[in-house]
Amino acid sequence: MMKRLVFLLLIILCFFLLLDRFKEPPPLANSWLTTGDEQHLLEKQPAKLFQDEKQDVPTIYIDQHKTYQQMEGFGAAVTGSSAYLLEHKLTTKERDMLLQDLFTDSGIHLSYLRHTIGASDYSVDDTGNPSSYTYADQQGPAEDPLQHFSTAPDQTVMNMLKLAKISNPELRLMGTPWTAPPWLKYGEHTFNGSYLNYTEQRTYEIYADYFIRYLKAYQAEGLAIDLLSVQNEPQFETAAYPSMSMGAAEQQYFIQNFLGPAIKDAGLDTAILAYDHNWENSKDYAETVLNGALDYTAGTAYHCYAGNPGDTEEIHLLHPDKGIYFTECSGGAWSEDFGDNLSWLMDQVIIGTTRNWAKTVLLWNLALDETGGPTNGGCTNCRGVVTIDSQTSSIKKNVEYYALGHISKFVQPGAVRISSTELPHLSTAAFWDQKEEKIIMLAANTSDSTQTFQMAEENQYLQYTLAPQSAITFVWDK
CATH class of the missing domain: 2.60.40.1180 (Golgi alpha-mannosidase II)
Known part of the structure; x- marks a missing residue:
């Protein structure tokens, strides 16, 4: 009996030893x-x-x-200024190396880029001089007001977007206008400031067509647009650079009755985002658009210049089926301490936005020069993700590069926050x-x-x- 008990104990001991050996x-x-x-x-x-x-x-x-939430990507904006520096201030080899570093897994593997539909405060011509334009500066005849439509002024931007997509074929794109064609605005026809001519019903029909022509033109270049916001910072206009105001009720009306149906009728997959302005005081605007244009609006977009990322929580609770997107933030010479900037960017932008439901994290200029330019009337001391020295072609990776890299290099589109x-x-x-x-x-x-x-x-x-x-x-x- 004792031998049997000892034998049984040996078997049990061997079982647990084997179990421990094969444990994960x-x-x-x-x-x-x-x-x-x-x-x-x-x-x-x-x-x-x-x-x-x-x-x-x-x-x-x-x-x-x-x-x-499921993540959709991380990146920055290829503004006209960024594209100019990439194309004109670097050799082909230098540019290719930088694009590899920015858009492949050998570097920080950016997966989303934003661009401006027409000019912004960072738009320049091929000589680096300020340039304000839309895709239809000249009004056509009544039967085709957009007869002169052309995305040709964006050629340098499109070139750089194409090269980025070669480095990362899964790269997604977002487009945002700073202004409508001036002749569609009320009163003085200007790039800088004002608002759409709401007194003419056909204004909204023409403007919706303007977006469709843009989407199709970019698609024909192999640049399908995944996200489209209706107006950059719609609660702000300035005489200093291309801009336009658009109230919440007007944006809701435009999306629901014109832009949304036009995109659907064109058979395009582009998703529409509302707002695209600061966290602060965003609830009423976002709620107005989402409540009134629910069927055509995929979500709301936010910038970092006022408020905090927690301001989007209430919008998420009101419309949990709609996405939150973070689409712009810039550092600059007003804050140059690396540690302070890294802490703020990680806490508020990289981590803060994603903990508050953001599906994207996009910074502002992908590249600027050593003077924070070239500019078209806006910020004079902003900082890009990288700095390209216009005199020496040297490239500096800024704190924004490293903050973005902490998420973009490792969290690929499709991953979910836990x-x-x-x-x-x-x-x-x-x-x-x-x-x-x-x-x-x-x-x-x-x-x-x-x-x-x-x-x-x-x-x-x-x-x-x-x-x-x-x-x-x-x-x-x-």
Whole structure:
């Protein structure tokens, strides 16, 4: 009897030993670090294994099974100024190397670009001089008011968009107008300021046709437009550069009765976004358009220049089936400290927007020169994602490059945001890439002191100490 009991115990012991031997190994996390002192710039760190034992430190809990929005992409705007610098201030080899760095997985793998429909405050001609234009500056006859329509002034922009798509064939595009053709405006026919001539009913029909011709012209160039916002910053107009105001009720009326039906009738897949202005005081405008043009509006778009990303939460709750898109933010000479900028960008733009339902994160100019130009009447000290020196052709990667890279390099379109808790001074966002079967977790230390924490995912723990004003992206297989 005793021999049998001993034999049984040996079998049980062997079973548990074998079970432990074939147990799934703990995940191995790779990570990329950028520090506020610029000693590490999106630099890969030694891989670390998750552990079974929990440590007595603050914990970020990650739950792959609690999902939020699906991501559509990350990038910036190829403005006329950016396109001019890429085409005229770099050699072919220099440009190709930069595009590889920006749009492939050997670099930061940007996946979304915005461009301006006609001129903006960053539009120039082939000599780099300011240039204001639309695709139909001259009015045609009554039977075809858009007879003179042409996207030819955008040729340099289109060239650069095509080259970007060669580097990343999955690249998506967004278009935004700063102004309608001046002859469609009320009163003084000007590029800079004013509003559509609402007294003429045909104004809206012609303007809808203007968008359709633009979409078809770009599509014919191999540049299908995925997203279209109706007006850049519709609550602001200025005599300084191309701009136009458009009230919420007018935008709703235009989308519901003209633009939406026109896109549908043309058989185009372009999605319409409302608003495209600052977080602050956005609720009433967004709600008016969504409530009145629900069938034709895919969501709302936001900029960073006033308010905070949490201002979009109420719109999401009112219309959870409509997307939130973050479409513009620029840094500049008004804030030059790398660590301060990195902390703010990660906390408010990269992490803050995605934690508040944004499907895209787009910055403003992809490239500007050493003077923050060339410009067409707008900001005189803005900063691009990269700086291209107009005299030496040298390229500087700015803090915006590294902040974008912490998400764009690792979170590909189609990934979904998943639950991750936050800690004091530590902003986090986590994503699940089902195609690659990977979890991606971003963390930003926004404080002036070192922060030690651990990540917890399915009873596995990884401890890390993050330097002040620094950001890290972790990636591990599931």
